[in-house]
Amino acid sequence: MKRHAAKPKAWLVVVILILFSSCYSVRIVNKDAVPEPDPLNTSTDFYRGKKVHVLDTVITLKPQEGEFTLIERCVSDGFYSLEYRVTFGGVLLNTITFGRKRQVKIKYVCLKQSD
Numbered sequence: 252m253k254r255h256a257a258k259p260k261a262w263l264v265v266v267i268l269i270l271f272s273s274c275y276s277v278r279i280v281n282k283d284a285v286p287e288p289d290p291l292n293t294s295t296d297f298y299r300g301k302k303v304h305v306l307d308t309v310i311t312l313k314p315q316e317g318e319f320t321l322i323e324r325c326v327s328d329g330f331y332s333l334e335y336r337v338t339f340g341g342v343l344l345n346t347i348t349f350g351r352k353r354q355v356k357i358k359y360v361c362l363k364q365s366d
Contacts (some may be wrong), residue, residue, distance in 0.1 A: 270307070276336040285363040286331040298360070306357040312350065319353070323360030334358040 283315070287289050289302035341354035352359065 259295065271294045274337065274339055274356070276334055278332060278334040280332040281330065281362075284329075284331050285329065287325075287361045287363050297332075298358070302357050302358045306355065306359075308355050309344070310353045310355055321355065321357070321361065323357075325359075327362040329362050331360040332358075332364050 273320060287302040288300060290300065292298060292300055292303065304323070306321070310321075336356040336358075338354070338356065341356070344352055344354050352366060
């Protein structure tokens with residue numbers, strides 16, 4: 252009697268690929284600028300000492316629309332950094348609603364105001 256090595260199920264491989272490919276973030280940083288300070292922010296990541304604004308919402312689109320525009324304004328002249336995050340839950344929501352709803356998670360830091 253021959254024993255064959257166990258092969259992974261195809262559905263398990265697909266689920267693992269979806270999980271790994273659907274969780275990522277993109278951060279854009281203006282290296283020549285000074286961020287808006289927040290001395291009370293003691294996080295241990297990139298945002299330590301910076302005033303962080305978080306936008307976490309669900310956007311509803313009409314079937315004819317393929318894109319959306321979010322305009323967040325800083326009191327100063329612009330953004331120091333902008334981070335857009337995609338999660339598995341957001342991809343799942345978009346899939347289940349056939350693209351009508353999109354989860355948006357954005358973190359941004361404004362520029363320091365000139366005195």
